[in-house]
Amino acid sequence: MNYTVQYLSFFVIQADGSAAGGKDYKHFRTLDEGDYMTSDIRQFLDGEFARISKRKVDKNPDTENAPTKIGRFIVEPGHELSSNPNYNLFQRLRHADSAEDFQEQCDDLVRVYMDTSAVRGGALIVASARLREYFDEPFIFVLKCDFEPKVVRIADERSLIAAVDMAITAKNMKSIQYPFLIEEGMIDDYELKIHQASHARYFEDFLKFVTYEKSMPEIVHEQVTTMVKQYIEEKWQDAGADHEERVQEEHSFELWAHSDKRELQERWEHEHVVEAAAQLTVHKEDLELKFKLDHVAVRGLLADYGQRIHIAEENGRYVVLIEGDLFQFDRGVSPVELLKPERLDDVIQRIRERPAPEETAPWSDDSPPWDEE
Numbered sequence: 101m102n103y104t105v106q107y108l109s110f111f112v113i114q115a116d117g118s119a120a121g122g123k124d125y126k127h128f129r130t131l132d133e134g135d136y137m138t139s140d141i142r143q144f145l146d147g148e149f150a151r152i153s154k155r156k157v158d159k160n161p162d163t164e165n166a167p168t169k170i171g172r173f174i175v176e177p178g179h180e181l182s183s184n185p186n187y188n189l190f191q192r193l194r195h196a197d198s199a200e201d202f203q204e205q206c207d208d209l210v211r212v213y214m215d216t217s218a219v220r221g222g223a224l225i226v227a228s229a230r231l232r233e234y235f236d237e238p239f240i241f242v243l244k245c246d247f248e249p250k251v252v253r254i255a256d257e258r259s260l261i262a263a264v265d266m267a268i269t270a271k272n273m274k275s276i277q278y279p280f281l282i283e284e285g286m287i288d289d290y291e292l293k294i295h296q297a298s299h300a301r302y303f304e305d306f307l308k309f310v311t312y313e314k315s316m317p318e319i320v321h322e323q324v325t326t327m328v329k330q331y332i333e334e335k336w337q338d339a340g341a342d343h344e345e346r347v348q349e350e351h352s353f354e355l356w357a358h359s360d361k362r363e364l365q366e367r368w369e370h371e372h373v374v375e376a377a378a379q380l381t382v383h384k385e386d387l388e389l390k391f392k393l394d395h396v397a398v399r400g401l402l403a404d405y406g407q408r409i410h411i412a413e414e415n416g417r418y419v420v421l422i423e424g425d426l427f428q429f430d431r432g433v434s435p436v437e438l439l440k441p442e443r444l445d446d447v448i449q450r451i452r453e454r455p456a457p458e459e460t461a462p463w464s465d466d467s468p469p470w471d472e473e
Contacts, residue, residue, distance in 0.1 A: 101284065103149040103229040105136045106238055107202040111210050111224040112266065123219055125210055130203040141225075144270065148239060149229055152275045157293055162388075164315045167297045170280060171310040172290055186309040190278045190292070193228060193240045202228060209242070216305040222246040223268045234285045242276040244302060245269065261409065272297050276307075320380060320387065321357070327376050328353050331368075364411075364418070374406045393420055414448065416456040 109130040115123040155170040173184040181187055189209055196202035206226045206306055213224065225243040230236075251267035254260070262348070273295075278289035292310070294303040314322075332353070336346040356362055368376070380402060381387055387402040389409065398420060400409050408420040421444075429437050 101150040101155055101231065102233070103153075103231055103239070104133065104468055105131075105142075105149075106133055106228045106230055107131065107196060107199055108136055108141070108225065108227040109203050109206040110141065111206070113210075113214070113219060113224055116220045118419050123214060123221075123222070125214060127207065127210075129202065130199045130206070132199045145225075145227075145243075148243070148270055148273070148275075149227070149239075152241065152277050152293075152295065153239075153281050155293075155295060159313045160319060160384075161315045162317075164317060166315065168293065168295045169304075169312050171292050171304075171307060171312050173292075174309050175290075184309050186307050190240050192228065194238055194278075196228065213306050216302065218302055218305060220246050220265075231281075235287070239281070240276075240278045242303075244274040246272065253448055267443075274302055276303055281452050316384065316387065323380060324376070325357055328357070331372075370406065377402050377405050393418055396420075398422070406425070414451050415454060417451070419451065 107130065110128045111125050112128060113125045131139060131141075155168055156281045157170055157171050158166070161169065173181060173187045175181055175184055180196055182191075189205075189212070192205045193202065193209065209226060210224060213219070223243075223245045225241075225245075226326055227241045227243070228238040229241060230238045243267035248267045251264045253264050255262040256431040261408055274297065275295045278292040279287040279289050280293045281287055290305075294307075296302050296304070304310075332346065332350060336343060336349075339346055356365060385401075385403060388399070389405060390397070390399050392398070398409065400422075405411075408423050410423075412419045412421065420440065427437075
C-alpha cells in the first residue's frame with residue numbers, strides 16, 4: 101500500500117496548559133510532492149500512512165474507550181452530505197489544486213482544532229496523499245504528535261547529552277484518515293477513521309458533526325434492558341402500571357442495570373437465560389462472558405453459557421461447571437497439573453457433605469485479573 105504525498109502542511113501548536121488556556125499555532129512549511137520526496141519528514145512519516153490505513157477497527161468496538169473508531173458524518177434527513185461542515189472541510193482539502201490553496205484550507209482546519217478543549221502542544225501535520233493503484237482522488241491524513249517531555253540526544257564526550265526542545269515521536273501519534281478505506285479499492289465517503297490513544301478524545305471534540313457507532317457493551321446493555329422490560333410487561337400484564345409489587349420490581353431492575361458491580365439476581369430460569377443469550381449472539385458470536393465467583397475469575401463467551409459453562413447451586417453455595425477437552429497451564433508450575441481428575445459425582449458429593457457456609461463479608465477484591473492484562 102504505497103501512498104504518494106501530494107501536499108503536506110506542518111504546524112506547531114503551543115499550549116501552556118494554564119487555567120487561562122493560553123494557546124497558539126505557527127505554520128512552518130507546506131510541501132508539494134517534489135519537496136516532500138527530498139525532505140527529512142519523509143523519513144519520519146515513512147510507512148505511517150499505510151500503517152494508519154491497515155490499523156484494525158470495528159464499527160462496534162468491544163470497549164467504550166476504544167482508541168480507533170469509525171466516524172460517520174451527521175446528515176439530517178432530506179439533506180445532502182454537503183450540508184455537514186466537517187465533510188466540507190475535508191472536501192476542500194481533497195480538492196486543493198496548489199500548495200498555497202492546500203495551506204489555506206489547512207489553516208481553516210487548524211483554527212477549528214485550536215477551539216477544542218483538550219489541545220496540547222505538539223506538531224499537527226495535514227497531508228493529501230494518493231493511493232494511485234486504486235483511486236484518483238486523494239486521502240486526507242491529519243496527524244497529531246504531542247511534545248515528549250525529557251527527551252535528550254547524545255552530544256559529545258564532555259556534556260554527554262543535550263536536551264531536545266519540542267521533541268515529537270510517531271509512537272503515540274493520533275490520526276484521522278478520510279475517507280475511510282474499508283478495504284483496498286473500497287472507500288466510504290460518509291465515514292472516516294480516527295485513532296486517539298488518549299482519554300482526552302481530541303478528535304471527537306474536534307469533529308463536532310461526526311457521530312460514532314455504539315460499542316458492543318453499550319449495545320448489549322440496551323438489548324438486555326429491553327428484554328427485562330418485556331419480561332416485566334408479560335409478568336405483570338394483568339396488573340396496572342401502579343401495582344406496588346410491579347413498581348418494586350421495576351425499581352430493583354433499574355438499580356441493577358446501573359450498578360458497576362452486580363450480583364446474581366436469581367430471577368430467570370435457565371431456559372430463559374439461554375434464549376436471551378441466543379438473541380444477543382445471533383449478531384455477534386464472540387460476545388464475552390466475564391464474572392467472578394468470590395476471587396475466582398471466569399472468562400469465556402456468552403455462547404458458552406449452557407454449553408460449556410454451567411451455573412448451579414448446591415449446599416448453600418454457587419457452583420460453576422466448566423467443561424472442555426483440553427487443559428492448558430502457563431505462568432508457573434503447580435501441583436494441580438499432575439491431577440488425575442475425579443468423577444463429577446464424587447466432586448458433587450464432597451460439596452454436599454461440606455458444612456453449609458456461614459455469613460461472611462463479600463469478597464473485596466474488585467479488580468478482575470483480565471483488567472491487568
